[in-house]
Amino acid sequence: MIFITVGTQGPFDRLISIMDDLAQELPEIPFVAQISESTYKVKHMKHFEFIGPTEFDKYFSSAKIIVSHAGMGTIISALEYNKPIIIFPKLASLGEHRNEHQLATARRLERLNYLHVAYDREVLREKILSMLSGELNTLHSVGRYASSELIGSLQNFISI
Amino acid sequence: MKILAIASAGGHWVQLLRLKPAFEGHELIFASTKKSFADTVKGYKFYSIPDASRWNKLKLVYSLLCVLKLIFVLRPNIIITTGAAPGLMGIIAGKLIGAKTVWVDSIANVENLSMSGKIAASIADRSYTQWPDLSNSKITFSGSVLS
Numbered sequence: 001m002i003f004i005t006v007g008t009q010g011p012f013d014r015l016i017s018i019m020d021d022l023a024q025e026l027p028e029i030p031f032v033a034q035i036s037e038s039t040y041k042v043k044h045m046k047h048f049e050f051i052g053p054t055e056f057d058k059y060f061s062s063a064k065i066i067v068s069h070a071g072m073g074t075i076i077s078a079l080e081y082n083k084p085i086i087i088f089p090k091l092a093s094l095g096e097h098r099n100e101h102q103l104a105t106a107r108r109l110e111r112l113n114y115l116h117v118a119y120d121r122e123v124l125r126e127k128i129l130s131m132l133s134g135e136l137n138t139l140h141s142v143g144r145y146a147s148s149e150l151i152g153s154l155q156n157f158i159s160i
Numbered sequence: 161m162k163i164l165a166i167a168s169a170g171g172h173w174v175q176l177l178r179l180k181p182a183f184e185g186h187e188l189i190f191a192s193t194k195k196s197f198a199d200t201v202k203g204y205k206f207y208s209i210p211d212a213s214r215w216n217k218l219k220l221v222y223s224l225l226c227v228l229k230l231i232f233v234l235r236p237n238i239i240i241t242t243g244a245a246p247g248l249m250g251i252i253a254g255k256l257i258g259a260k261t262v263w264v265d266s267i268a269n270v271e272n273l274s275m276s277g278k279i280a281a282s283i284a285d286r287s288y289t290q291w292p293d294l295s296n297s298k299i300t301f302s303g304s305v306l307s
Contacts, residue, residue, distance in 0.1 A: 007170060008169060008170055009170075052196040052199070053196060053197060053199055053200050054196075054199055070268075071170060071171050071268075072170075072171030072172075072174065072175065072266060072267055072268045073170045073171035073172075073173070073174040074171075075171075076171070076174050076175065076178070076267075076305065076306070077174065079306065098215075101268055101269065101270070101271075102268075104270045104271045105268050105270055108270040142306045142307050143307040144178070145178050145179070145180065145181050145307060146175075146178045146179050146181075146182075146303065146304065146305040146306070146307060147303030147304055147305075147306065147307045148303070148307070149302050149303030150179070150182075150264075150288070150290075150302050150303035150304060150305065151179065151181050151182045151303075152182075152302075153288075153300075153302040153303070154179060154182035154183075154240070154262065155182050157260075157262065157285075157286050158161065158163070158182065158183070158186070158238055158260075
């Protein structure tokens with residue numbers, strides 16, 4: 001199963017329509033999408049506007065691949081659970097977000113070799129197909145909690 | 161010590177939960193903008209607060225009033241937040257009751273601090289950025305929520 005999520009801050013029709021087309025192309029693979037208030041009419045995927053954290057975890061953990069906007073919640077969860085993830089950033093230049101922080105996040109995490117990023121339809125399609133065939137895998141994983149440096153600094157500050 | 165940990169739903173909340181070991185041994189209370197998030201912190205007191213952003217001034221005022229009320233009733237010793245706007249309200253309310261306040265700017269702010277972060281850095285007792293190149297005299301870098 002491929003799980004697609006666009007977060008809670010508005011729709012992301014460009015990603016949803018690309019994934020809907022891919023779902024049509026790959027009918028043997030189930031696609032599940034959290035689409036927010038999308039104006040695009042989904043035809044080939046099981047979809048929800050929003051899902052609560054419990055259900056989100058259910059789809060997230062059973063997915064083979066996660067395709068997501070560049071939201072930190074999903075990115076951190078993927079790194080924590082060692083899930084193959086492809087990030088497709090929302091672009092302010094296309095009116096998909098208020099500023100280009102998703103683009104900046106995607107570029108930075110890509111440069112750190114933490115995860116795979118696609119910036120257009122063709123590359124996204126190619127990377128998903130490579131992941132399905134096992135050529136592309138997870139790049140990085142993290143523990144359950146923040147770095148010991150940050151935890152330690154907070155503990156010190158709380159106790160003084 | 162009574163610690164109130166606040167974050168908006170989504171990535172801010174995920175980052176807040178990753179700080180949990182820092183609060184061990186204290187009374188920990190959570191607040192976020194989605195009621196269903198109570199499920200992710202079972203065993204802890206959880207309060208839901210209205211969402212707000214600087215793009216909707218009316219909601220911003222309503223959110224501030226709700227956060228003020230919550231903090232005046234709970235009277236925590238420490239307020240910690242990973243953002244966004246409702247977290248900043250928590251910092252402001254915390255200063256009013258004399259609580260110690262901590263802002264952790266989201267790891268998503270890789271090139272600039274958030275608008276809330278810039279304000280919080282001037283008023284919180286301690287502020288962290290998660291990217292070394294964004295640190296300055298007002299905001300510290302000491303690792304990130306990733307490990």
